[in-house]
Amino acid sequence: MTSNEQYEHAVDLLQQLGLKEYEAKCFVVLSRLPKGTAKQISDQSDVPRTRVYDATRVLEARGLVEVQHSSPQYFRAVSIDEAIATLRQQYESRFDELQDAVEGLEKSTTHDSDTVHEVWSLSGSDAIANRTQQLIGEADDEVVLILGTDAVLSEDLYESLDDAADRGVSLIVGTLVDSVREEIDRRLEAKVFLSELDWLGAHNDGYGGSARDEDTAIGRLLMVDRETIFVSSIDPISGKEQAVFGRGFSNGLVVIVRRLMATGLLASEDPGT
Known part of the structure; x- marks a missing residue:
C-alpha cells in the first residue's frame, strides 16, 4: 500500500468512526507532523485554510488535537495510542447509550405467540x-x-x-x-x-x-x-x-x-x- 493509499485509508476509517472528512484529513496530516500551522495543514491535506480552523476546533473538543495559542497558532495531534483510546472510549459509551435506549423501547404486542416454529x-x-x-x-x-x-x-x-x-x-x-x-x-x-x-x-x-x-x-x-x-x-x-x-x-x-x-x-x- 502506497503512502497516499495509507493516507486515504486512514481518512476513511476515521470517517467511519464519526469524524467528518476535513476533520479526518487534518488529524491524519497532524499525526505525521511534530506540529503544524493552519497553512501547513491546508497545504498537505487539501483542506481550505479557513476550514482547517473549524476542523481543529472540533478535533480539540474531542481530545484529539492540542492547540498552541501563539501567532500563528500551532496544532499537534495527540499520540496515536491516546487517540485510539479516546475514540474507543467515546464509542463504547455510545454503545452503552444505544443499548439502554433500545432496551427501553416498549415492545410491540403484535407478535404471534402461537407460531409453531x-x-x-x-x-x-x-x-x-x-x-x-x-x-x-x-x-x-x-x-x-x-x-x-x-x-x-x-x-x-x-x-x-x-x-x-x-x-x-x-x-x-x-x-x-x-x-x-x-x-x-x-x-x-x-x-x-x-x-x-x-x-x-x-x-x-x-x-x-x-x-x-x-x-x-x-x-x-x-x-x-x-x-x-x-x-x-x-x-x-x-x-x-x-x-x-x-x-x-x-x-x-x-x-x-x-x-x-x-x-x-x-x-x-x-x-x-
Whole structure:
C-alpha cells in the first residue's frame, strides 16, 4: 500500500468512526507532523485554510488535537495510542447509550405467540460469529457444534465454549481435521471427534474437505439444548458467510438433525445418548 493509499485509508476509517472528512484529513496530516500551522495543514491535506480552523476546533473538543495559542497558532495531534483510546472510549459509551435506549423501547404486542416454529436468516461473518456465541451463552444443557472449517474458530468462540463448560453445559465438537480436533481437545473440556460429514468442506479451497457441491461449504452447524438449530454456509469464491437458524422444531426433526451432527462419534462416547 502506497503512502497516499495509507493516507486515504486512514481518512476513511476515521470517517467511519464519526469524524467528518476535513476533520479526518487534518488529524491524519497532524499525526505525521511534530506540529503544524493552519497553512501547513491546508497545504498537505487539501483542506481550505479557513476550514482547517473549524476542523481543529472540533478535533480539540474531542481530545484529539492540542492547540498552541501563539501567532500563528500551532496544532499537534495527540499520540496515536491516546487517540485510539479516546475514540474507543467515546464509542463504547455510545454503545452503552444505544443499548439502554433500545432496551427501553416498549415492545410491540403484535407478535404471534402461537407460531409453531420460526426460521430466520443472517448474513456476514461477524454477525454470524456473534450470534453463535450468543446462542452458546444461552445454553443450559447441551451444545453440539460441527465445524466445516477451522476459519470460524476464534478466541471469542473458545471463550464462549469455555464459559458454557464452566456452567456445566455438555459440549460436543466435531471437526474435519485431526489437528484441529487435537487443538480443541487440548483447550476445552469437551467431547471432540472427527466428523464423518466430509461433504461439509469446500472443494479444494482450504476449508478442510472435499465437497460434492463446489458452490457450497458449511461453516458451522450448531444445536443448542436440542431446541435451536443454526447452520451457516460459506461461498468458496467470495468467502461470504450466510446462516439460517430457528427454534420450535418438531421433536422428530430435532432427533434426526442431532443424529446427523453426531456422525463419526461413537454412541458409547456420546453424552447425549
